[in-house]
Amino acid sequence: MTKITLKGNPINTVGKLPKVGKKAPKFNLIKSDLSKAKLKDFKGSKLILNIFPSLDTGTCAASVRRFNKEAGNLENTKVLCISRDLPFAQARFCGAEGLDNVITLSDFAxxxxxxxxxxxxxxxxxxxxxxxxxxxxxxxxxxxxxxQVPEIVDEPNYEDALKAL
Structure with missing residues (x-):
């Protein structure tokens, strides 16, 4: 369990992020066209998993916009934006915003x-x-x-994440 906050109020996650140096846990997520996406589908590319609560919040939308901007300059790197939003909502958001450098994936099911x-x-x-x-x-x-962003309404540290690539 990890303790984080929502507008200063304590909340908890069910666990901890995967450990650096270990294999990433497998996943099976849903793309905007309702097809499945698995971790193995991206083998051979570096991945940035931008994980967040919902595109319907300003901070989450800002993170997707920022990573979309950065993704155009990254070599052999895919940015996966992962939330529990429905795939239709993810596709609508990216379409309306003209975001085509990120891949939205849903964990809704x-x-x-x-x-x-x-x-x-x-x-x-x-x-x-x-x-x-x-x-x-x-x-x-x-x-x-x-x-793990400690205050959920704050944006991630983009610079540190990009340096880590």
């Missing part, structure tokens, strides 16, 4: 990704959504960097 990565919020008003976190995975599927 069973929430297994959130549990495997330790980001499912356990209590409080955002219970069952994901916390705000960054996980970077190298070409071999190993976790090389993690960042």
């Amino acid at each position: 069973k929430g297994k990704f959130g549990k495997a990565y330790g980001v499912t919020i356990k209590d409080g008003p955002l219970a069952n959504l994901h916390s705000r976190a960054i996980v970077i995975i190298n070409e071999e599927g190993e976790v090389t960097y993690t960042q």
